[in-house]
Amino acid sequence: MPDFDLIIRGGTVIDGSRAPRFDADVGILGGRITALGDLSAASADSVLDASGLIVAPGFIDCHTHDDQALLSQPDMSFKVSQGVTTVIAGNCGISLSPLKPDTPLPAPLNLLEAHERARFATLGEYFDALRRKPPAVNMAALVGHTTLRVRTMGTLDRPAQAAEIEAMRSLLAQAMDEGALGLSTGTFYPPAMHASTEEIIAVGQAMMGCGGLYVTHMRDEGDHVITALDETFRIGRELDVPVLVSHHKLKNRANFGRSAQTLPHIRRAMQCQCVSLDCYPYDAGSTMIHTDRAMLDGRVLIASSQPHPECAGRDLTDIAAEWGISREDAARRLQPGSAIYFLMDEADVQAILAFDETMIGSDGIPVGEMPHPRLWGTFPRVLGHYSRELGLFPLETAVWKMTGLTARNFGLNDRGRVAVGAAADLVLFDAALVIDQADYAHPTRPAAGIHSVLVNGVPTWQAGRHLGARSGQVITRGPAGAGRTLHAA
Ligand code: ZN
Ligand code: CU
Numbered sequence: 158m159p160d161f162d163l164i165i166r167g168g169t170v171i172d173g174s175r176a177p178r179f180d181a182d183v184g185i186l187g188g189r190i191t192a193l194g195d196l197s198a199a200s201a202d203s204v205l206d207a208s209g210l211i212v213a214p215g216f217i218d219c220h221t222h223d224d225q226a227l228l229s230q231p232d233m234s235f236k237v238s239q240g241v242t243t244v245i246a247g248n249c250g251i252s253l254s255p256l257k258p259d260t261p262l263p264a265p266l267n268l269l270e271a272h273e274r275a276r277f278a279t280l281g282e283y284f285d286a287l288r289r290k291p292p293a294v295n296m297a298a299l300v301g302h303t304t305l306r307v308r309t310m311g312t313l314d315r316p317a318q319a320a321e322i323e324a325m326r327s328l329l330a331q332a333m334d335e336g337a338l339g340l341s342t343g344t345f346y347p348p349a350m351h352a353s354t355e356e357i358i359a360v361g362q363a364m365m366g367c368g369g370l371y372v373t374h375m376r377d378e379g380d381h382v383i384t385a386l387d388e389t390f391r392i393g394r395e396l397d398v399p400v401l402v403s404h405h406k407l408k409n410r411a412n413f414g415r416s417a418q419t420l421p422h423i424r425r426a427m428q429c430q431c432v433s434l435d436c437y438p439y440d441a442g443s444t445m446i447h448t449d450r451a452m453l454d455g456r457v458l459i460a461s462s463q464p465h466p467e468c469a470g471r472d473l474t475d476i477a478a479e480w481g482i483s484r485e486d487a488a489r490r491l492q493p494g495s496a497i498y499f500l501m502d503e504a505d506v507q508a509i510l511a512f513d514e515t516m517i518g519s520d521g522i523p524v525g526e527m528p529h530p531r532l533w534g535t536f537p538r539v540l541g542h543y544s545r546e547l548g549l550f551p552l553e554t555a556v557w558k559m560t561g562l563t564a565r566n567f568g569l570n571d572r573g574r575v576a577v578g579a580a581a582d583l584v585l586f587d588a589a590l591v592i593d594q595a596d597y598a599h600p601t602r603p604a605a606g607i608h609s610v611l612v613n614g615v616p617t618w619q620a621g622r623h624l625g626a627r628s629g630q631v632i633t634r635g636p637a638g639a640g641r642t643l644h645a646a
Contacts, residue, residue: 161186161201162614168207168585173214173560173574175553183212185581188614188628193577205616207585210608211552214560214573215242215582216536220403220435220518222246223296224253224283225269231292231627235523237610237618238603239536240584243572243632247299248403248520249374250343254283254300255308255328263313263348264493265445266303268522281335284631293617295582297567297632299341299372300332302360303349313348322359329363336633338567339370339398346445350376354388361396368568368638372401379408379451382419390426399431399639401566404520405509406442406501409454413502420512427514431640433566435518436509438538440501441597443522443529447496448488455499457484458597461525462494470527470598495522497529497597510539510558511549516566517559530600534593537604541592552588565640569632581614 165183170193172179184192184199192199218236224246226233236244246252251266254277262270270276277283280298287296305325306313317325329340340361343349361371371392375385386402393400402423407415426432443460447453457473459465468476468491477487488496509515517539521532531538536559544555564573571580584607591606603621610618615628 159200159202160184161191161199163203163205164196164199164201165205165207165212165583165585166196168210168212170575171211171213171553171556172576173556175557175561177553178211183575183583185614188581190575190577190579190581193575205585205609209587210585211588212575213556213584213586214575214579215584215610215612216240216559217243217245217563217569217573218519218535219245219516219563219567220248220437220520222248222251222268222520222522225275226523227287227292227296228275228290230523231290232623233293234603234623235521235533235601237293237612237623238533238607240586240607240610241294241536242582242584242610242612243295243297243569245297245299245338245567247301248341248372250301250303250341250346250349252299252301252304252341253277254280254304255332256304257308260307262307265343265346266307266348267493268445268495268524279335280332280337284336287631291627292629293623293627294612294629295572295632296629297338297569299339300329300337302340302342302352302357303346305329305360306348306352313351315351316353317356322356325360326363329360333363333367333369333634337369338634339372339639340364341372343374344376345374345378354392357392358395361392361398364398365396368634369398370401370567370639371396371398372403374403378406379412382407382412382415383422386419386422386426390430390432393430393432399433399566402432402434404442404518405434405436405515407505408500409451413505416505416508420508433514433516434512435516436506437518437520437531437535438506438510438543439529439531440503440506441497441499441529442501443495443497443520443531446488446492446494448485448492452498453484453488458497459491460495460497460522460527460529462491465491469525495524507543507547507549510543514562515558516563528600530593530595530597532595533601534595534604537591537606538593540586541606545588568635568637568639570635570637572632581611583611585609
C-alpha cells in the first residue's frame with residue numbers, strides 16, 4: 158500500500174501562520190495532511206508537481222452570502238477558481254434558516270432566494286441538505302438576526318417586544334446547539350434598523366458561554382461610524398463574546414480618510430476585548446437596490462433587477478436618462494435587485510486592508526449575470542494586485558489574512574494552515590502570475606495563476622477547470638468556539 162493518497166512535490170509552502178515560506182513536499186492521506194518535508198522516498202497513489210509554485214492553505218472566505226448558492230450552484234466555481242476552500246455563510250443579518258416556508262422575504266433577505274425557493278425551518282435541516290448534496294467547498298454558518306426577526310415578528314419597522322425577543326433567543330440557542338458559529342446583524346438595512354442595541358444584546362444572550370461570535374454589518378459606515386463601532390464593542394462586552402466588524406469601510410466623500418480615525422479606535426478596543434474585522438479589496442460596494450440619496454451619491458451600476466433584467470450591467474444615470482426620470486425614481490422602478498455603489502476612497506481601502514488584524518472576505522453576491530467582480534476576484538486581487546503589484550504587505554501576510562487569521566477568529570481549528578494534522582484544504586498558485594481578471598465589465602472571468610485547488614484532499618480545480626469534485630464538509634462550531642485572542646499592545 159502506498160504511503161499517501163497524494164503527494165504534492167517540489168513546492169514552496171506558505172503555511173498560513175505568517176511565517177516565512179519554506180520548501181517542502183506535502184503528504185496527504187484520508188483528507189488530511191499527514192507529512193510535511195522531504196518525501197522523495199515516499200510512495201503515493203498520485204503526485205502533483207508543484208515546482209515553481211506556492212502551496213498555501215485553501216482560502217477561507219469569511220464574509221459570504223453563499224447560503225443558497227451552496228445548494229443551487231454546488232460546483233461553487235466562483236469560489237474554488239480563486240483558491241477558496243471554505244466559506245462562512247449567513248452574514249449581514251441574513252441567513253436561510255430559521256424561516257417558515259411561506260413567509261415573504263423583505264430585501265435584502267430576498268437576495269438569498271434569487272435562484273430558487275429553498276428555506277429551512279432550522280439550521281440543522283439546512284446542514285442536512287448540504288450533507289446530502291455536498292458542495293465543492295466547506296461551509297460554516299452564522300444565524301442572521303434579520304432572519305430571526307422575519308421568523309418571529311409580524312411587522313419589522315419597530316423594536317421587538319419581550320415575547321418576540323424571547324422567541325428569537327430560543328431560536329438562536331437551538332441554532333447554536335446545531336453548530337452555528339454565532340449571530341450576524343445587518344442593522345444598516347430596513348428590516349433590522351429598528352432593532353435597539355438592547356434587543357440585540359437580549360437575543361445574543363443565547364451565545365453566552367458557548368463560544369459564539371457576534372458579526373455585524375453595522376448601523377452606520379459613514380458619518381456615525383464611531384458611534385456604530387462603539388455599539389458593536391458594547392454588545393461584545395455585555396455578552397462577553399468576540400465581535401467581528403464586517404466589511405469595514407468609510408462611505409461617502411465627507412468620510413474619506415477617516416480610516417485614520419477608525420483603525421486606531423478599533424485597535425484601542427482590541428486591548429480590552431476580542432475584536433476582528435474583514436474587508437474586500439475594492440472601492441465599490443454591492444447590495445440591494447437602495448433609493449436614498451446617501452447610497453446614490455456616486456456612480457451606481459445595476460447588478461441585477463427582477464423587473465428589468467435587461468438593465469443588469471448598466472449605469473443608473475444612463476437608465477434614468479433613457480426613461481426621462483430621476484435616479485431615485487429609476488432605482489425605485491428597478492427594485493428588487495442589486496447594485497454596485499462607488500462610495501469609498503481607495504486610500505481607506507488600502508489602509509484597512511493593510512491593518513494587521515484585517516481578514517479578507519469577498520461579500521460576493523452570487524446572483525445574476527453582472528455581479529460585483531469581488532465574487533470571482535477577491536482573493537487573487539489581494540495576492541496579485543495589493544501584495545505583489547502595490548507591495549502593501551508580503552505574500553506571507555496576504556495568505557495569513559485569508560487563512561490562519563480567519564481560522565483563529567472563527568475557531569476553525571484544523572483549517573487555515575499547512576501543518577501535519579490539518580485538513581488537506583490546499584491551493585497551489587504561481588506567485589508571479591496570480592491576479593484577478595474579473596472587472597466591472599467582465600465580472601465573471603476566473604482569476605489567473607491559480608494552478609490547483611484541493612478540498613479535503615480531493616483535487617477540485619486544476620488548470621482553469623473544475624474537476625467536478627464536491628468534497629466540501631459542513632463545519633460546526635468546535636468545543637472551544639470562536640478564537641479569543643486579545644491583542645495587547
Ligand atoms: Zn453587509
Ligand atoms: Cu455582506
